[in-house]
Amino acid sequence: MLTTSLPRLRGLAATACAALVLSACGGVVDDEGDDNDAAADLPDAELVAPVAGMTCDEGATPTGEPIVVGGSLSLTGPLAPTATLHNAVAGLVTDWVNDCGGLDGRPLEWRVLDDQSTPGTVTSNYERLIGDGVDFVMGPYGGAATLAGAGPVSRAGYAYPTATNGAPDKLIGENHFPAWQIGGGVDDPARMFDAQADAVVAALESSGNPPSTAFFATAKFPTTLSYRGAVVEALEEAGTEITGDLEYDLGTTDFSSIALRIQTADPDLVYVGGLGADITNLYQAFDGIGYEPRSIYVALPAPPAVADLGDKAEGMMISSIYEHHEPLGGSPVAQYFAKSYSEVAEEEGVFPLVETQAAAGLAAWQILLTGILEAGADNAAVIEWLNANEVETVVGTLNFDGYNNYGADINRVAQVQDGTRVLVWPEDVSGAEIDYNP
């Protein structure tokens, strides 16, 4: 009878090693093509202070002990494509502050540890950073990582700004300062995705042609499932009939059976609770059966996935908190960030245009830097100040009232119009009216 002999076991180990090496090589998605051209078209922008209340003394060299901000990010592994973007933002902000003469004259330093997309490593990384005496920390990318890091960070009394925490109902504490305020304006922990759902329904209703029928296809992932649940409820309440509601495993690439079901239902609205490149794969399946959806909404797609769809993405609606246009994109800070980010992103091989993730990354840094400027380089003071005040960020004015410090409702809806992503809801930040007539 055959069992696995020693040489074969060693072969297994060598394969495992090779997998490790390959996972390191596959961390970053290289974005070449039209988006780089669009980024190159961005106008030059003048160096300005990244946060309100800070003066930018260009050419002044910061002196003294650096203010060290530590963070754990998934620089390798499955979360790397997006986490790398946050690392690029962190490096950019650090250089930006130092180019402006530092924080109160002191240099800013960014120290990042790779957690290899493993929440357990996030915990020990923050323990290590805190043990090494970093002055402040920046949250990691993703809900599970954010909650894994919250334990050591909170116990040590550090402020915990986060760019994207997809588990807003899980309580972190008064030291939590989220930039992407998913649960903004909602007090009930069980209903933290209501604000996002309301934004979707309001955007559709603003067209004057809300959908009569909707079909849901959602990835099995905590954030997308919670989001889907709230949107189903909100749409049903608004009178939309749900003609299909299915879930698919994370990492699904063959969407042909899902596409067939959607084609059969032929709904006014296809809601894709998808992540990453799900939307690309779904459209491939649509192409295979010759179907064109009447309208489509995607929860959390990777920006390159939408861009790579080209004309097919026209009219697609997307969850968003920022797109680079007036009024949010018109500020000098936003202009400088967009230009600098496009250059840094090109070097790092990440999507070069500022959208939700990059904007949330900058906003998290703006929260921390504003707190330090206003309260000094002391975590307790920064936590107290941020809890009592508002912060001007690239995504709007944020406060940290309410459950889990999700203060302001900044949930928005973007749409691809003439090949460009533009906010279409709510009106105060929109760059165009929604174009929706399924």
Next chain:
Amino acid sequence: MTPFRDLSLWRQFGAVVLCALLAMALVPSFGSDFVIAFGFQFVTWIGLALSWSLFSGNSGYASFGHGVFFGIGVYATAAVLRHTDAPFAVALVVAGLVAAALALVVGIAVFSSPRFAGDLFGMITLAMAFIVVAVVSNLAFLDGGTGVFVRELAADTWIGESTGHQFVVGTAIAAATAGVAIATSTTRWGAALRSIRDDEAVAESLGVPTYRYKVLTFAASAGLAGLAGAPQAVFLGYVEVGAVFTLNIPLLVIMMTILGGITRWWGPLIGAASVVLVREALLDIGSPELSQIILGLALVVVIALMPHGISGAIPRRRPTATGTTTGTTTATTATTGGAR
């Protein structure tokens, strides 16, 4: 001499217990928060590598399902804490039992047919991982796809109070696993497993009840991995399917075990310790991609240069006619000797 009259066996048990007690006393008392958190991960990986080697290393049946048993332990703990008022000790027992029960069922079915030997066994354990992930993702009782916030559930319990308590539990589990590994190194149980690895057909013809040994050891190995998952649930604070059932876990465990060597019971321990320490040390070089490539390539080189792993490259002490000991390498013990 019967194994349990073997003084060296008791010395090894004693050394493991002593080391574990010292670690449990010193690390939480004097270690920094980082040392305690890192120590917890350290002992968890050691427990996983030793428990994988208990079955796969000894019998030669390479399992890719070890991460599943570990994940089941994580989710069983989360479910007990979420749906009952039972203390953590109950969750710990449930975690081990559920993982062992699954392995028992799989083992009874798979080992009943010789068709599932060799590589096919590995494929079956991989398929088992997909099935378990699908079940956990769909059962709201366990997860349902939305994740479980364990920190909140364990906040008022002894285990949730501090990482030091999680370290104590993790160390106890790793020590218990080491104890089982020591037992297999000298008892008939271990010899039977190694005879399966060398030639299962011959072992059977010599009267070794291979089916029984395989089924029970597979269950024991899974049960120990399940136990290791219990404190991990509290340590993580929030568990979700994608993070818990990642394929990285069984891959790393296999790598650690082969690196450390399977010809001595402590080989996987050395392998796990080496990988965890090197990974942590490489964090400082500032290039995550490069550090992972260095780690992977270094392991390939070590495995190529030391075919029997680190432990296999260390000379054994053997008695001579005059009663003294001499050093000798273990190249020949792979197929004949015990995992000592």
